[in-house]
Amino acid sequence: MTGSPLKMTRGLLHFDDGSPAYARRYAHEGEEPVHTHSFVEIAVVVGGTAVHHSLSGRHELAAGDVVLLRPGVWHGYERCAGLDLYNCCVGTDLLRDELSWTREDALLGYLLWTGPHSLQRRGVLTAHLDGHDLALSVGYLEQLDRLRDGSIRRHRADVIGWLSLFLGLLSRTVGSVRDDDAAEAALTHPTVMRVVRMVEADLAREWTLGELAGTVGLSPAYLVRLFKSATGLPPMAYLARLRVETAADLLLRTDEPVTSIAQAVGWADQSYFARRFKGYYGLSATTYRTRFRTRVARPPG
Numbered sequence: 001m002t003g004s005p006l007k008m009t010r011g012l013l014h015f016d017d018g019s020p021a022y023a024r025r026y027a028h029e030g031e032e033p034v035h036t037h038s039f040v041e042i043a044v045v046v047g048g049t050a051v052h053h054s055l056s057g058r059h060e061l062a063a064g065d066v067v068l069l070r071p072g073v074w075h076g077y078e079r080c081a082g083l084d085l086y087n088c089c090v091g092t093d094l095l096r097d098e099l100s101w102t103r104e105d106a107l108l109g110y111l112l113w114t115g116p117h118s119l120q121r122r123g124v125l126t127a128h129l130d131g132h133d134l135a136l137s138v139g140y141l142e143q144l145d146r147l148r149d150g151s152i153r154r155h156r157a158d159v160i161g162w163l164s165l166f167l168g169l170l171s172r173t174v175g176s177v178r179d180d181d182a183a184e185a186a187l188t189h190p191t192v193m194r195v196v197r198m199v200e201a202d203l204a205r206e207w208t209l210g211e212l213a214g215t216v217g218l219s220p221a222y223l224v225r226l227f228k229s230a231t232g233l234p235p236m237a238y239l240a241r242l243r244v245e246t247a248a249d250l251l252l253r254t255d256e257p258v259t260s261i262a263q264a265v266g267w268a269d270q271s272y273f274a275r276r277f278k279g280y281y282g283l284s285a286t287t288y289r290t291r292f293r294t295r296v297a298r299p300p301g
Helices: 092-096 100-104 106-120 131-149 152-176 181-187 190-201 209-215 220-231 235-253 258-264 270-281 285-294
Strands: 006-009 012-015 021-037 040-054 057-061 065-069 075-090 124-128
Touching (some): 021 285, 040 131, 065 152, 075 131, 092 100, 106 124, 106 220, 190 209, 209 235, 235 258, 258 270, 258 285
Antiparallel strands (some): 040 065, 065 124
16 A cells, blocks of 8 residues: 555545555645545644535644545545644545445434535535644654555454444534434434435435335434434435536546536436536536546655
8 A cells, every 4th residue: 555545536536546545644835625525534634724625615724623525425624734643534435345334423423414504515625733732633643654665464453453443433523513412323224225225225215205204114304303313304305416426426436428427326307416516516517527537647745
């Protein structure tokens, strides 16, 4: 795993060596152009200042600030002045496989899965670490960074171990500012997870609220309440978020026409797909693809 496992293809940062996760420290000055990525990215600011530009707007960053972005969300840095940060990148395969249990954990489920999409955050979750927790986080990320010098096959467990310590600490920080015990309880509700897995397995299907509720034996109104407590979104809004995130990934990873991608994610009506995609990412599907596939490819840092 020596060196960076990240590669830029058509404006999309992704892993190219089978790494399940990755951490590295970077220094930035001036501007880091907007880009997107195929993994969950967590930026931990160690020092300096900058303005973070993303779907959620522009926000000043300083030591201790943390920004988590779901796959497909574009972002960049402006007015970097001695910006010193750790980037922790978590592959979606790892989240679906070894770390799939995090979806049913109250704190980690909110951090990685539902929090970035609740309260109109549009795939971006922010937090702030105090001095003690920042030092602990940097320690975990340094250990994860050092594993780049070894074989991924020999150190996969180590990577997952250090990553889990970091994610656990960060999830507790995010959870400490949430005064919502009902939401934490609902995150582990098996019915919510059953519906999530069901729609993920057949995204192209024309799901209705009545059909989802009937499948799990609940009334539509109760399923909506349960889902909103767990994810911050009703079932159909959660499904829409999943569809646009998948569409964004397909736009950058494949050469399929926009019309085919729209159908693949369950929105055969092109006008409706166009409205939903632009409403979420702030760009049309065509502009999103052009912007992030034609920018000069280069690794971060």
